[in-house]
Amino acid sequence: GDSVTQMEGPVTLSEEAFLTINCTYTATGYPSLFWYVQYPGEGLQLLLKATKADDKGSNKGFEATYRKETTSFHLEKGSVQVSDSAVYFCALTYNQGGKLIFGQGTELSVKP
Amino acid sequence: DSGVTQTPKHLITATGQRVTLRCSPRSGDLSVYWYQQSLDQGLQFLIHYYNGEERAKGNILERFSAQQFPDLHSELNLSSLELGDSALYFCASSTADSSNQPQHFGDGTRLSIL
Numbered sequence: 166g167d168s169v170t171q172m173e174g175p176v177t178l179s180e181e182a183f184l185t186i187n188c189t190y191t192a193t194g195y196p197s198l199f200w201y202v203q204y205p206g207e208g209l210q211l212l213l214k215a216t217k218a219d220d221k222g223s224n225k226g227f228e229a230t231y232r233k234e235t236t237s238f239h240l241e242k243g244s245v246q247v248s249d250s251a252v253y254f255c256a257l258t259y260n261q262g263g264k265l266i267f268g269q270g271t272e273l274s275v276k277p
Numbered sequence: 278d279s280g281v282t283q284t285p286k287h288l289i290t291a292t293g294q295r296v297t298l299r300c301s302p303r304s305g306d307l308s309v310y311w312y313q314q315s316l317d318q319g320l321q322f323l324i325h326y327y328n329g330e331e332r333a334k335g336n337i338l339e340r341f342s343a344q345q346f347p348d349l350h351s352e353l354n355l356s357s358l359e360l361g362d363s364a365l366y367f368c369a370s371s372t373a374d375s376s377n378q379p380q381h382f383g384d385g386t387r388l389s390i391l
Contacts, residue, residue: 197377208279208367208382216377254320263371264310264333265380267320 167192171255171268178275184242186271188229188255191236196257198222198231198238199265203252212240212253245275280304283368283383291391295356298386302349302370308332309351310371310380311343315364326351327373355388363390 172187190196197216201209213222218233229240238255255268280303288296302309311323313336322335326345337343340358345351355362365387369380 199379201382206384208281208283208384209369210279211379211381214379263308263378263380264322264325264335265312265320265369266322269319 167196167257167266169255169257169266169268171253171271174252174270174272176271176273178245178273180247180275180277181244182275184240184245184249184273186240186253186255186273188238188240188268189236190238190255190257192257192259194259195233196259198229199256199258200227200229200238200240201254201256201267203254203270205251209254245273247275247277249273250275279381279383281368281370281381281383283366283386285386286384287387287389289389289391290358292358292360294358295354296358296388298353298355298366298368298388300351300353300368300370300383302351302368303381306370306372306381307349308371308373308378308380309345309349310369311337311351311353312367312369313364314367314385320367323353358390360390363388 199214200212213224215222215231221230252270256265282301307328323337325333343353365385367385369382371378
């Protein structure tokens, strides 16, 4: 079945470090891909999305490119801040209905 | 603020009981989705409603049921509760039932079964 696999956390970085969180997917069709972020005690917020191959989603300095050939959607940020500390979820959806299939989440902790 | 409102924020009850979780979608959104977040299962899709009609079911137990009302708010009913039902339950809404429409999540209801 369809699935999403993320790199295991927690990931601990120093402020201003470069961030990569790996995400790969398995899907029988051509899904839309999303990154969501969950801050402590809050719900999930959409961070960025890409709906077709080679699309690049970007928001708040975060970027991810939809790579069909490697079935990947890795999240990157050039310089992380303490305020980026959160859990990041990669997800896919396709077909009528749009249910989201999530990866297991990657916890990011940024130290000053 | 996503515009999706979930009540209550916290719920503590005992095994065997029944609870109702409520979700008000963003203004104008016709789709409501329910998800369960637990430590062992992660985030799992439960059920989707679009404009009052059930569209898709995921890993939803028979003890659980949901509905979407004419004013588009939705309720998730959990009955014969077990310890393993303790989790965060999220509601999300979107404008349509297309895969291209992003879902906007509420802050969740934390259910604790004692």
